[in-house]
Structures are given as structure tokens and as C-alpha cells.
């Protein structure tokens with residue numbers, strides 16, 4: 001969809017465009033993307049049909065069912081991502097496609113990343129809680145584990161990988 005068309009849906013839904021120097025839940029662009037990207041380690045245990053549809057979509061209970069009407073539950077979009085996000089947004093289905101969500105994880109809303117219909121492991125839940133709270137939680141994590149110099153995201157990634165193996 002054209003960017004302007006997308007904005008006609010996004011703004012009435014309460015959406016905000018952030019400057020690239022802005023923050024989502026006090027998390028800056030780079031950290032926000034990196035943190036969201038760590039959800040690639042989460043096994044949401046989604047169940048899809050051979051054609052790629054969520055099995056629960058067929059009885060209208062799929063967590064992505066309202067994607068078009070809620071613009072993927074996005075509240076804030078960084079200006080840098082706007083064009084890409086708008087281009088992926090489709091009339092009627094939003095970001096949903098037969099193969100699942102077309103939005104890269106880095107750009108998905110906290111609501112979408114936090115949704116799951118099965119049980120998650122404790123480290124997976126902790127990661128989602130951290131994403132939901134943003135930079136304040138990250139700063140606390142950073143201080144608590146004293147990972148200065150190493151970079152909080154790689155440190156977090158290593159710990160997550162180890163804990164998910166258990």
C-alpha cells in the first residue's frame with residue numbers, strides 16, 4: 001500500500017510516527033530493533049495448515065485476525081521504517097499473508113510479539129517482559145549483570161541461548 005494510504009489507517013488508530021532519534025518505551029531505534037529481533041529464539045509453537053494458515057484462523061480465533069483494522073497493533077513507527085511497513089500492509093489482511101506475518105520481527109508491535117496461544121518457557125517469558133518494559137528494564141539488567149563493555153544485547157542473546165537449551 002502507498003505510504004499515504006497506510007497513514008490514513010494508521011493515524012485514526014492512534015498511531016505515532018517517531019523521529020529516528022525517538023524512543024519506543026524509552027528504547028532507541030537500534031536497541032528496539034535488536035531486542036525485538038531476539039524473539040527469533042522464541043518458539044511460539046504456532047500451528048499452521050499446509051497452505052500456511054494458522055489453524056486457529058479457520059475458526060476466527062487467530063491472534064492475527066484483527067491485523068488490518070488495528071494496523072498490526074503498531075502504536076509507534078520509526079520514520080526510517082515507515083515506507084517499508086506501509087509497503088507490506090495490504091487491504092483487508094493487513095500484514096497477514098498465507099505464509100504468516102510479513103513484518104520483520106524487528107518492526108512488529110510489542111502486542112504482536114507478546115501474543116501466544118500456548119505455554120512458553122520461562123526465559124522466553126522473561127524476554128517478552130523485558131521487551132514490554134523497554135530500556136528501563138534493560139538498564140536494570142545491564143547493571144545487575146555488570147555486562148558493561150560487552151554490550152547488553154549480545155550478552156542477553158548468549159544467556160538466552162544457554163537457558164533455552166536446558
Ligand code: SF4
Pocket residue numbers: 044045046047054055056057061062063064115116117118
Ligand atoms: S500464536 Fe497466533 S498465529 Fe500462532 S497458532 Fe496461536 S493463534 Fe495462531
Ligand code: SF4
Pocket residue numbers: 063064065066067071072073094095096097100101102103108109112
Ligand atoms: S503478528 Fe503480524 S500478521 Fe499478526 S497481527 Fe501482528 S502484524 Fe498482523
